[in-house]
Amino acid sequence: MRAPQYRGTHEHSLPFPLVVTHGGVPGPRTALAIFLLAILFLVLPPLTAHAAMSIQEVKSAKGINAWLVEDHTNPIITINFFFDGGTTQDPPGKEGLANLMARLVPQGAGDLDGDAFQTKLDRAGATMTLEAQRDGVHGAMSMLSLRKDAAFDLLGLALNRPRFEQEATDRIRAQILSGIIGNENEPNAIAEREWLSVLYGSHPYSRPEEGTKSGVAGVSPADLRASHKATFGRDGLHFVVVGDIDANALREKLDQVFGELPPTQALAPVADVTPQLGQQVKVKYDLPQTSLTLAYPGVKRDAPDFYAAMLMNDILGGSAFTSRLFQEVREKRGFAYYVHSDLFQQQHSETLLVRTATRPDRAAETLSLVRDVVKQMAERGPTEAELAAAKKHQIGAYPINYLNSSASIAATLLDMQLNNFGIDYIQRRAGLIEEVTIEQVKAVAKKLLSTEPAIMIVGPHLEHKG
Template sequence: MNIQEVKSEKGIIAWLVEDHTVEIVNIGFAFKGGTKQDPVGKEGMAKLMAGLFIEGAGHYDSDAFQVKLDHAGAEMSLDAQSDDIYGSVCMLSKKQDAAFGLLRLALNAPRFEQGPIDRVRAEIVSRIVGSERDPNAIAQRKWLRAIYGAHPCSRLGEGTKESLPGITPSDLRAFHQAIFARDGLHIAVVGDIDANTLRERLDQLFGDLPEQQTLVPVYDVAPKLGQLVEENYDLPQTSLTLAWPGVKPSAPDFYAAVLLNDILGGSYLTSRLYEEVRQKRGLAYHVSSELTLDSLLVTTETRSDCAAQTLSIVRDVVKQMAQQGPTGAELKAAKKHLIGAYAIDQLGSTRSIADRLLDLQIHKADVDYNQRRARSIGRVTLKQVKAAAKKLLSAEPAILVVGPPLGGKDE
C-alpha cells in the first residue's frame, strides 16, 4: 500500500492512498477537540454540533441540503468523541464536484437553525431518558465518576437533560469556530482520486477555515484504580469490567504491551483468559482484554451466581501473568497473529484504510508506519513483554460489577 503525503498551497496536509479499481472516494478528517471541550453547564455541545452536520449549510436549509446530498450520491457524517471530532465522507468519483461542494458548505458555513437544533436535541434527550433505567448505562456513569473524578473524562458525551436545553445557536457557532481550524486538522483520503486533484480539493474544503483553534486546556488524568464499583440489580447475568494501567503509542514499551494484551485476552479464541474462563470452565461465552491510552481493560459477562468465581479466576490469570509473564510459545503465536491479521482487521476496505490512516496521524505516527510495524513487533523480546506484564498488571485494578451483589445479599 503506497501512502502519499499531499500538501496543498495553503499548507494543508493529507495522507492519500490511490485506488482506481472502484469509482469511490472515502475521506476521513478529524479536528482536535471533542466532548472534553464542552463548556461546564453546556455538556453535550460537541455531540449536538456533530448531529447537525448535514442539517443545512450555506443557502440550503436542512431538507434542501439532504436532497442535494442524495442527488450527489454521497454520504457524510460527523461524530464527537472525547478528544477529537471525526468526519467521514463517501462519494462517487464521477460526482465529486457536487459532493465536494456540499462538504465545503458543511465545514465552513453550517446554518445551526433552531428547527433542526430542536429536533436533534430532542432525539439526544430521548436517548438519555431511555438510558435512565438501563443498569449498564447507570453503571457506566458511576464508573466514570469513580475513576476520573471531576475531570471532563468523567462526563458522558451526550450531555444531560439539564445541560442540552441551554445550548443556543450562538453557542454552537462559537464552538464550531473554536474547533474547526486548520492547526488541529488531520485528513486521510482513499480511493479514485489522484494527488494533484486532491491538492486542489484540500484548499477548496479547508483553506478558508481559521488557521488556529482556540481550545480550552485539558490536563491529563490517570484513572483511579484500586477500587470496587458496584451497581446492584437483580439480573440473570453479571457484567464485569477490570481496569489496569494502559500505555500510550509513544511509549517505548508500547509494542511489548500490545503483545501482552494479545496473549492475555486480545486474541479472542487463543488467549489465556479465554482458555481459563471459557474453555476450561464454561463460565462465559465472551471474555477479552483491550489496550487503550490510559487502561488495559478486561470485560466479561457471566451467570450471576458464578460472578464471584469468574472474577476470582480473571484476577488469578492476571496475577500469574504479572508474576511470570507469557511463555516463548505464546509470544511467538501473538507476533504471528498481530502481524498476519493486521491487513484483514485494519485495511479491509477503503473506509477502514482511511480510518486507520487518520488514527495514525492523530497519534503522530510517520507515513511509513505500516511498513515499520511488523519489524517493531518482531523485535520485541520475551524479557520486554514480561517487564510490561509486571509493570502494568501488578497494580490493584479498578473493578466494575453490574448485577446482584457479589456477596449474594443486598446492601
C-alpha cells in the same frame, strides 16, 4: 452501555454511523444512495493489496496536509477526517454542546436548509457523518467519484457555513434528550456513569459524551457558533482519502473545503489524568448475566514499551480464541461466552480493561479466576512460545482486519496520523513487533498488572470480596 471511543491496540477505534439523517431513519433518496454504494462495494474488486499500497502525502497551496491512497479500480472515494477538541471542550453547565454542534453541521448549510442539503447530498451519490468524541470531532464521507465535485462542495459548505437553524436544533436536541432520559434507568448506562466518575473524578472524561439534560437544554445558538469556530481550525485537522482521485485533484479540493477555515483552533487546555484504580463500582440489577469489568494501568502509544504491552495483552486476553483468559474462563470452565482484554488510549489517559459476563451465581468465581490469570501474567509473564504466537498473530491479522477495504484503510491511516506514527508505519510495524524481547514483555506485564484494579460489577450477584 456505549463503549468509550478510545484509541486502542486494534490500530484504530473511531466508530461512526454511516449516514446522518433528519430523524435518525434514512429517507428514500438517502436509502437509494446507500443501496447504490453498497452494491458497488459488493460487485467491484477490493482495494489493491496492502503490500503494494502507496500512501502519498499531499499538501495544498494553503499548507493543508492529507494522506492519499489512490485506487482507480472502484469509482468510489472514502474520506476520514478529525478535528482535535471534542466533548472535553464542553464548558461547565453546557455538557453536550460538542455533540449537538457536530450533529447539526450536516443539517443544512449556506443557502440550503436541511431538506435541500440532504437532497443535493443524495444527488451527489454521497453520505456524510460527523460525530463528537471525547478528544475530537470525527467526520466521514463516501462519494461516487464521478460526482466528487458536487460532494466536495457540500462538505466544504457544511464545515464552513452550517446554518444551526432553529428547527434542526430543536429536532436534534429533542433526539439527544430522549436518549439521555431513556438511559436514566438503564442499568448499563447507570453503570457507565458511575464507572467514569470513579475512574476520572472531576476530569472531563467523567462526563457522558452525549451530555446531560440541563447541559443540552441550555445550549444556545451563540454556543453552537462559538463551538464551531473554536473546533474547526486548520491546525487541528487530520485528513485521509482513499479511492478514485489523484493527488492533483485532491490538492485543489483541500483548499476548497478547508482553506477558508480559521488557521488555528481556540481550544481550552485539558490536563492529563491518571485513572483512580483500587475501587469497586457495584450496580445491582436483576439481570440474566453479571457483567464484570476490571481496569488496570495502560500505556501510551508513543511509550518505548508499547509494543511489548500490545503483545502481552494479546496473550492475556486480546486474541479471540487462544488467549489465557479465553482458555481458562471459557474453554476449560465454560463460565462465560466471551472474555477479553484491551489496551485503550485516550489523548489524556490510558487503561487496560478486562471484560466478561457470566451467570450471576458464577460471578464471584469468575472474577476470582480472572484475577488469578492476571496475577500469573504479572508474576511470571508469558512463555517464549506464547510470545512467538502473539507476534505471528499481530503481524498476520493486521492486513486482514485493518487493510481490507477502503473504509478500513481510511480509518487506519487516520489513526496513524492521530498517533504520529509516520506515513511509513505500515512498512515498519512488523519490524517493531519482531524486535520485542521476552524480558520486555515480562517487565511490562509486571508494571501494568501488579496494581490493584478498579472493578465494576453490574447484576444481581455482588458478594465478591477479592
